[in-house]
Amino acid sequence: MNLLLFEPDEIGDDNTVSFQDRRSAHLIGTLGCSPGDTVRAGLINGPSGTGEILAVMGKGKGARVVLRFTAVKEVGREPPIDLILGMVRPIMLKRVLRQVASLGVGEIFLINSNRVEKSFFEASLLQDKQYRAYLLEGLEQARDTRLPHLSVHRRFRPFVEDFIPTIAGKYGQLLVAHPEAGTGVRVAAERAPGARTLLAVGPEGGWIDYEVEKFVSRGFTPVSMGPRVLRTDTAVVALLAQLMVLARGW
Amino acid sequence: MNLLLFEPDEIGDDNTVSFQDRRSAHLIGTLGCSPGDTVRAGLINGPSGTGEILAVMGKGKGARVVLRFTAVKEVGREPPIDLILGMVRPIMLKRVLRQVASLGVGEIFLINSNRVEKSFFEASLLQDKQYRAYLLEGLEQARDTRLPHLSVHRRFRPFVEDFIPTIAGKYGQLLVAHPEAGTGVRVAAERAPGARTLLAVGPEGGWIDYEVEKFVSRGFTPVSMGPRVLRTDTAVVALLAQLMVLARGW
Known part of the structure; x- marks a missing residue:
C-alpha cells in the first residue's frame, strides 16, 4: 500500500477521517506508525496529499486510527x-x-x-x-x-x-x-x-x-x-x- | 497448452514418444484426441512440428499416448x-x-x-x-x-x-x-x-x-x-x- 485511499464520505468537515479496517491494520500492525507520523493519502476520484496520524486507539492490527488529510495535488487526468x-x-x-x-x-x-x-x-x-x-x-x-x-x-x-x-x-x-x-x-x-x-x-x-x-x-x-x-x-x-x-x- | 513439449531423451530413434502424465491427460481427457489426430508438438530447445497420435492405451486422464513427432521448424533464435x-x-x-x-x-x-x-x-x-x-x-x-x-x-x-x-x-x-x-x-x-x-x-x-x-x-x-x-x-x-x-x- 503506497497510498492510503478514502471514500469521499469518510472525510469530515474538519478533514479528519477515522477508520478501523485493513488500512489501520496496515498502518499500525505492519508499518508500526504512531501519532505524529505522516503518510501519503488520497481521496478516491479526488486529490492526493498527506495524512497526519492524530490518534491511535487500541494496538496492532485491531487499532483504530484518526488521521487529518491535507490535499496537495488534484486528481490526475483520465488515462488515454x-x-x-x-x-x-x-x-x-x-x-x-x-x-x-x-x-x-x-x-x-x-x-x-x-x-x-x-x-x-x-x-x-x-x-x-x-x-x-x-x-x-x-x-x-x-x-x-x-x-x-x-x-x-x-x-x-x-x-x-x-x-x-x-x-x-x-x-x-x-x-x-x-x-x-x-x-x-x-x-x-x-x-x-x-x-x-x-x-x-x-x-x-x-x-x-x-x-x-x-x-x-x-x-x-x-x-x-x-x-x-x-x-x-x-x-x-x-x-x-x-x-x-x-x-x-x- | 498450445504446444506439446518433449524432452530430447524422450524421443526414440523412430521419432516416437510414449507418455502418461499431465500431457496425455490434457490430450485425451481434456481435448478428447484419438489415434490419427495431429497436434502441435516440439522438442525442448529443438525443432517444433507436429505429433501424430499413433495409439491411446487406457481412457480419459489416465491414458497413455504414443505419438510420432515430425520436425518442421528449427528452434527460434535466442530472444534479444x-x-x-x-x-x-x-x-x-x-x-x-x-x-x-x-x-x-x-x-x-x-x-x-x-x-x-x-x-x-x-x-x-x-x-x-x-x-x-x-x-x-x-x-x-x-x-x-x-x-x-x-x-x-x-x-x-x-x-x-x-x-x-x-x-x-x-x-x-x-x-x-x-x-x-x-x-x-x-x-x-x-x-x-x-x-x-x-x-x-x-x-x-x-x-x-x-x-x-x-x-x-x-x-x-x-x-x-x-x-x-x-x-x-x-x-x-x-x-x-x-x-x-x-x-x-x-
Missing part, C-alpha cells in the same frame, strides 16, 4: 486508454483488475464472448461491486486516486453493434487484439499518435473469427503482438504497456 | 532480452516465470537484494530445478521450444561486481528499472536500437539506492516507466513488452 475485456475466470479477473488499475485506464468494459463460461458472470466478484476492492488495490500500489469505471455487458452483439457506436466518437483509434492480425501494435499506434484508444482483448482462448469481424465492422483494427500466443492476463498488461510507451514521447 | 530479477515470493515467481517464458527471454538471473526475504531462496521451487515446470508452461502457451536459462545468485555484490563484467560485453544496453529514474524506457531504448538488452527489475519494494548505484557503476542506465509504482510482476511484463515493441519495427 479504455479496455474492453472478454470475461475471464474470477481468480484471473482479480489480478487483471489490480494490474490494469495500477497501469491506469479510464474505463473497463467486461463483456461476454463465445469462449466465456457463463458461470463467470455469476461470480461474487461482480455482485455489489466487489471488484472495486481490486481496482482500489491497484490504485494504492500506483499512488493514483482515479478509479477506473467498470461496466459488465452480458451480451456480445448488442455491446458491439449498439453500444460501441454510441462511444466510438470519443476515440482516435479502436484496436482489437488478435494473434493472427497482420498489423503490429507499433504500426497501428503510430497511425494515430497520442489518440485516445479503445483496446479490446479477448477472453481465455481468444476472440472467435466472427467476433473479430464484428469488431472490424465497427471500425476496429486487428493488431498482433507477434507470433507468440499469450494468456489474457499477460496480453492485457503487455498491450497496455506497449500502447502507453508508444503514445508517450519519453 | 535477458532479465535480472530481484527474488520474489514463490507464488509470484511461478507466475512471473510463466509469463516471462511466454513473452520470450534468453536468460533469467534470479538475484538477492536488500528487500528480499532470505527464506525465498529456500523455496522448493528452486530445488531440483522445479521452476522448470513453470517455464515450460510459458513455452507451451506461446508455442515456443526455446527454454530460458535460469540461474540463482544468492549474493548481490559478487553478482554485480564480479559476474556482470564477465557478461556485459554481450549487450548493447544495460538497463535497471527504477521508478525515480529521470530517463524513460523509450528514450533509453532508442539510443541503442535493436541492441541485445540486459534488464534488471527489482524485488517487491524495489532496489535500494545503494543497489541502483552499484548497477550504474557497472554501466547500467536507470529507466522509469513513469510516476506510477508497479508491483514486480506487473513491471516485468510491462517492461519486457515495451522493450520488445520498441526494438521491433512493426
Whole structure:
C-alpha cells in the first residue's frame, strides 16, 4: 500500500477521517506508525496529499486510527486508454483488475464472448461491486486516486453493434487484439499518435473469427503482438504497456 | 497448452514418444484426441512440428499416448532480452516465470537484494530445478521450444561486481528499472536500437539506492516507466513488452 485511499464520505468537515479496517491494520500492525507520523493519502476520484496520524486507539492490527488529510495535488487526468475485456475466470479477473488499475485506464468494459463460461458472470466478484476492492488495490500500489469505471455487458452483439457506436466518437483509434492480425501494435499506434484508444482483448482462448469481424465492422483494427500466443492476463498488461510507451514521447 | 513439449531423451530413434502424465491427460481427457489426430508438438530447445497420435492405451486422464513427432521448424533464435530479477515470493515467481517464458527471454538471473526475504531462496521451487515446470508452461502457451536459462545468485555484490563484467560485453544496453529514474524506457531504448538488452527489475519494494548505484557503476542506465509504482510482476511484463515493441519495427 503506497497510498492510503478514502471514500469521499469518510472525510469530515474538519478533514479528519477515522477508520478501523485493513488500512489501520496496515498502518499500525505492519508499518508500526504512531501519532505524529505522516503518510501519503488520497481521496478516491479526488486529490492526493498527506495524512497526519492524530490518534491511535487500541494496538496492532485491531487499532483504530484518526488521521487529518491535507490535499496537495488534484486528481490526475483520465488515462488515454479504455479496455474492453472478454470475461475471464474470477481468480484471473482479480489480478487483471489490480494490474490494469495500477497501469491506469479510464474505463473497463467486461463483456461476454463465445469462449466465456457463463458461470463467470455469476461470480461474487461482480455482485455489489466487489471488484472495486481490486481496482482500489491497484490504485494504492500506483499512488493514483482515479478509479477506473467498470461496466459488465452480458451480451456480445448488442455491446458491439449498439453500444460501441454510441462511444466510438470519443476515440482516435479502436484496436482489437488478435494473434493472427497482420498489423503490429507499433504500426497501428503510430497511425494515430497520442489518440485516445479503445483496446479490446479477448477472453481465455481468444476472440472467435466472427467476433473479430464484428469488431472490424465497427471500425476496429486487428493488431498482433507477434507470433507468440499469450494468456489474457499477460496480453492485457503487455498491450497496455506497449500502447502507453508508444503514445508517450519519453 | 498450445504446444506439446518433449524432452530430447524422450524421443526414440523412430521419432516416437510414449507418455502418461499431465500431457496425455490434457490430450485425451481434456481435448478428447484419438489415434490419427495431429497436434502441435516440439522438442525442448529443438525443432517444433507436429505429433501424430499413433495409439491411446487406457481412457480419459489416465491414458497413455504414443505419438510420432515430425520436425518442421528449427528452434527460434535466442530472444534479444535477458532479465535480472530481484527474488520474489514463490507464488509470484511461478507466475512471473510463466509469463516471462511466454513473452520470450534468453536468460533469467534470479538475484538477492536488500528487500528480499532470505527464506525465498529456500523455496522448493528452486530445488531440483522445479521452476522448470513453470517455464515450460510459458513455452507451451506461446508455442515456443526455446527454454530460458535460469540461474540463482544468492549474493548481490559478487553478482554485480564480479559476474556482470564477465557478461556485459554481450549487450548493447544495460538497463535497471527504477521508478525515480529521470530517463524513460523509450528514450533509453532508442539510443541503442535493436541492441541485445540486459534488464534488471527489482524485488517487491524495489532496489535500494545503494543497489541502483552499484548497477550504474557497472554501466547500467536507470529507466522509469513513469510516476506510477508497479508491483514486480506487473513491471516485468510491462517492461519486457515495451522493450520488445520498441526494438521491433512493426
